[in-house]
Amino acid sequence: MEAIHLWWIGEKDPGPRTLEHLRLHLGRALGAPVRIWEDEARPPDAYDERRKQWATSRILAWMGRVGPPGKVLAVTDQDLFIPILTFVFGEAQLDGRSAVVSTARLGEPGLPDPRVAMERLAKEGVHELGHCFGLVHCDSPACVMGRSPSARDVDRKRGEFCSKCRDRLKRAGGEAR
């Protein structure tokens, strides 16, 4: 399978452990090599002054223009939105190349264990990349492709695909090659 790129597009330095943990988890869940893409560029027109949030559709379009080839997961510490929702944890181009995920709402203040936020980020990263492979939301509550509109829902699911989604992913990966 073609390598997947992981790209930090946030403001603060995430530290080496966060991205490395994510890289290993993505590689294991998706069965593909995952490389970190180092680029200081940031989406220039995605910030919405009125909502004080970043528009995912603009980030994804910008990533397609300036990012690396193949599938890319961008990670940010900024709050994301789509126009119809108050916020999103992440967004992806269904059956496309780009996905973005945010840590802004995954580690609420006072979270006792910082590893919980890291687990959530890993699950949401796999989830958004799953969309890039054409997977839609899964009805199985434990599957990583399960709909997770709240952090509680993210905690409830596992970081891996259920057997049905794994089969679909295999078929999609074959096609992507």
Place this chain on the structure above:
Amino acid sequence: MTGENTRVLVVDDEEIVRESLSGWLHEDGFQVFTAPEGRTAVEMMKADRWNVMLVDLKMPGMDGLQVLEEARKLQPEAAIIMMTAYATVDTAVTAMKLGAFDYLVKPFDPEELSLLMQKVVAQQSLVRENAVLRKALKKEHRFRDLVSKSAAMQKVFELAQVAARSNSTILVLGESGSGKEVLARTIHEESHRSGGPFVAMSCAALTETLLESELFGHEKGSFTGASARRKGKFEAAAGGTLFLDEIGDISPKLQLDLLRVLEERKFQRVGGNEPIDVDVRIIAATNKDLKKAVSDGSFREDLFYRLNVIPVTLPPLRERKEDIPLLVEHFLDRLEAEMKKRVKVSPEAMGALLAHDWPGNVRELRNVLERGAVVAQGDVVKPADLGLSPAPARAPGTNAPGEPSSLEDVEKRHISEVLGHTGGNVSQAARLLGIDRVTLYNKIKKFHLSRDGEDSDPSGA
């Protein structure tokens, strides 16, 4: 039902809303389509079925409430969710009153939208399941054109199904209008003779000679006016079923002729000598007590036993009132096809139908409903449209026959019935009762009645 077979229509004039919402729902596996304005949405409703519609309240041209009203008419089972950027209680209340499933204030909380969509999918599953069950129930309560859920009629259905498979003569007993011919036709359609003709004939109201000629046919010149050879009903029904209604009314001579046909399976045309083979199944029917007729000597005992091979008794409608709502629905379906008009029966009118004694049975019910559908102003049949005379029958909860009622009870019951009959029209009820309106109002108050005759006192006093 899952997201995959849930069809969602997003109606919003803002492209970005249509795109982001359809993208989000698409990820959930819904089949999502969009419309940029109300008029397009209405066209899409006319062309396709939708399970869920997310409709923006404020749009130029046709607004969300107008789209909602159209949707209630065109696709009453679709769940409509209104979307608004301005959370005003008034518009939300109006939308809910018009039948919206729910409303969301933009932008939506992801969890709220997710839960709402889960709720909609569950509701739509119930709608679908309900429709399947209703269809199954309707089928269960039907035996072709016969509709009933009463235990007595279910036994009739079972017996008729068994009888249909045989070639034996069937005797259908039942009051006038209880559906004897419908049952006979049903048995014919269920039998192996269904490919042959079904010939029905009433034996009453014809002279002996005419009836004889009708049944057996005649040769040319066999009697005055017989200018040509004519085949009778027995020949017309060859290979099929001959239904002889009002068999209890035939003369002793015809009783003998019929007995011979049944025994010998042969007959001759009037004025003819050539024996003709009979290949018909006979279903006879009567509303008379044939056993009594046998005992008083007016009906041949041997013919009675020949006819009474499989007796089937249809209960009168007053003994299976639980079938009235089912029959009402059945006849309204029929009337819709005939009159191109769908009418509903108001709860008060249904009450009047249930209270009536139905001396004319199912036929009377069908006629009353037909009259109601024609007379009704609009699409709801009210008690006054039915033209039923105030039921002489005992109302539920009133004294049993033979148990004396107080004058006050009788007065209350009578006023209630007359009000039910006039559909709550107090002036008309006062005229019928021969009292003035003020007196009637005082009595309504005194007896705790509502204007349509219902007992408004929860204690039932």
